[in-house]
Amino acid sequence: MYDVVIIGGGPAGLSAALGAKKKGCSNILIIERSEKLGGILNQCIHNGFGLHTFKEELTGPEYAYRYIKMVEKEEIPFLLNTTVLSISPHSVTYINEEEGVRTIETKAIVLAMGCRERPRGALNIPGDRPSGIFSAGTAQYLTNIEGKMPGKRVVILGSGDIGLIMARRMTLEGAKVLAVVELMPYSSGLKRNIVQCLDDFSIPLLLSHTVTKIEGRKRVERITVSAVDEKRKPIPGTEITYDADTLLLSVGLLPENELSRKAGITLSPVTGGPIVDNSFQTDSDGIFACGNVLHVHDLVDYVSNEAEKAGESAALYALSDRKPSKKKIPVSVFGLARYTVPEMIDEDTKEDTTIRFRVSNVKKDGKITVRVNGEEVISKKKRIMAPGEMETLIIPKRILEKYEIIESIEVGTED
Amino acid sequence: MERFELTCIGCPLGCLMTVEKNGDEINVKGNTCLNGERYAKEEVTAPKRILTQSVRVRDGVDKMCSVKTSAPIPKDMIIKASETIREKTVDAPIEIGKIIISNICDTGVDVIATREVRKKA
Numbered sequence: 001m002y003d004v005v006i007i008g009g010g011p012a013g014l015s016a017a018l019g020a021k022k023k024g025c026s027n028i029l030i031i032e033r034s035e036k037l038g039g040i041l042n043q044c045i046h047n048g049f050g051l052h053t054f055k056e057e058l059t060g061p062e063y064a065y066r067y068i069k070m071v072e073k074e075e076i077p078f079l080l081n082t083t084v085l086s087i088s089p090h091s092v093t094y095i096n097e098e099e100g101v102r103t104i105e106t107k108a109i110v111l112a113m114g115c116r117e118r119p120r121g122a123l124n125i126p127g128d129r130p131s132g133i134f135s136a137g138t139a140q141y142l143t144n145i146e147g148k149m150p151g152k153r154v155v156i157l158g159s160g161d162i163g164l165i166m167a168r169r170m171t172l173e174g175a176k177v178l179a180v181v182e183l184m185p186y187s188s189g190l191k192r193n194i195v196q197c198l199d200d201f202s203i204p205l206l207l208s209h210t211v212t213k214i215e216g217r218k219r220v221e222r223i224t225v226s227a228v229d230e231k232r233k234p235i236p237g238t239e240i241t242y243d244a245d246t247l248l249l250s251v252g253l254l255p256e257n258e259l260s261r262k263a264g265i266t267l268s269p270v271t272g273g274p275i276v277d278n279s280f281q282t283d284s285d286g287i288f289a290c291g292n293v294l295h296v297h298d299l300v301d302y303v304s305n306e307a308e309k310a311g312e313s314a315a316l317y318a319l320s321d322r323k324p325s326k327k328k329i330p331v332s333v334f335g336l337a338r339y340t341v342p343e344m345i346d347e348d349t350k351e352d353t354t355i356r357f358r359v360s361n362v363k364k365d366g367k368i369t370v371r372v373n374g375e376e377v378i379s380k381k382k383r384i385m386a387p388g389e390m391e392t393l394i395i396p397k398r399i400l401e402k403y404e405i406i407e408s409i410e411v412g413t414e415d
Numbered sequence: 416m417e418r419f420e421l422t423c424i425g426c427p428l429g430c431l432m433t434v435e436k437n438g439d440e441i442n443v444k445g446n447t448c449l450n451g452e453r454y455a456k457e458e459v460t461a462p463k464r465i466l467t468q469s470v471r472v473r474d475g476v477d478k479m480c481s482v483k484t485s486a487p488i489p490k491d492m493i494i495k496a497s498e499t500i501r502e503k504t505v506d507a508p509i510e511i512g513k514i515i516i517s518n519i520c521d522t523g524v525d526v527i528a529t530r531e532v533r534k535k536a
Contacts, residue, residue, distance in 0.1 A: 062511065
């Protein structure tokens, strides 16, 4: 019988394991599908990781290396090349070449499977179906891990961070990036990436544009983009056609929750991740979630921080007979806030609660407000909020303790 | 006098700044904080960037090894340095931090490994 089994050996899984260990768990197992620990960080060779966690700028592989060394130092066991087939409260079934199919018992489970890229099929771009169309993450894998160039003349659809990073990467490997095309009137990528990945190399960013035609028999030959109106419909007559051999798609990330769904865990329709309380426990007893499987983050530093907490909670659950109180207060949103994680707060919580959320639109000179039983308890001025940047706020336990009975907690934005 | 238009990268606000440079005198407009002014001055005098890339590996368990410049290098050297790194092949094993190319393009900065690559058994 394990104390805590962690599914996924990326940044969330590694940090969750260290959190569980810190709280005194000795019987922990990390299960990783690929041949290496570190997850997506292994292919994110650019720098900018770790400013919060280590107070220095590291590349993805360096950030992963530090966590892997910590896990090795703590002698936390892990399985590689092992795929989890199913989970249920207190048991995990996996498959690998050595053991075949095996079911293990565990007191607690931490879901840390990460996310995957939104595929082309979800987008319905008209045109031919030639080779030369890649998700940005696949192009990143080919370039950085396999040492193969996906193409020479490139158009990128979507200005999320991976798309921006790949615009620079392809340029540095000798390709010509013709344009980055964004449907929305703003980029969902970080400002520094727009400056350092596009402006530095004079790569045009076409906002309020989309790809309207893909041409090519065997390989992509031409890509046409058009401006879109406020309803995101292409405007005839605005077409620009590029002689391109490659289209990269950076059109969003989706938490990878097949296992959670099969186990009957309730997922949020907004984040695509499990609904959790402030201990990161899902609505399935003893199953916790953290990292990008819970909701997509911008910074790995936030993933590590959140996952450590989830690992600690899983350990406390595994090591004590105390079951958390059944009374949980839902957190609702208003204004531009789209969702919160956690979605519920344990009424008897003994700790400050960190709330993370995203807004649905750019907001200048607004406020973040928290209300308990309809009464305003926190109001924080924000000069700018944007969909691409996750907001974080802490509800101190002393605020919640003041209330005998809490009926509602609301988090949102105001003018 | 020279004029530059810059977007600040300090925070999501992304202030559009106009910088006027007159010899040693630099005037920044459009910024809303001191970090913006500092960034703008550095960008118009000596912009620098860390360069990250990967090199081919011989006899390693991995085909590629990721690398970075150990310090920021002048922005106008980025393309030239990237062409040099692109041509490089290294023998495994490689430890993290190992110097892959010393003094790249006479910048006085080394290119170092950002991952370890073990030798193929």
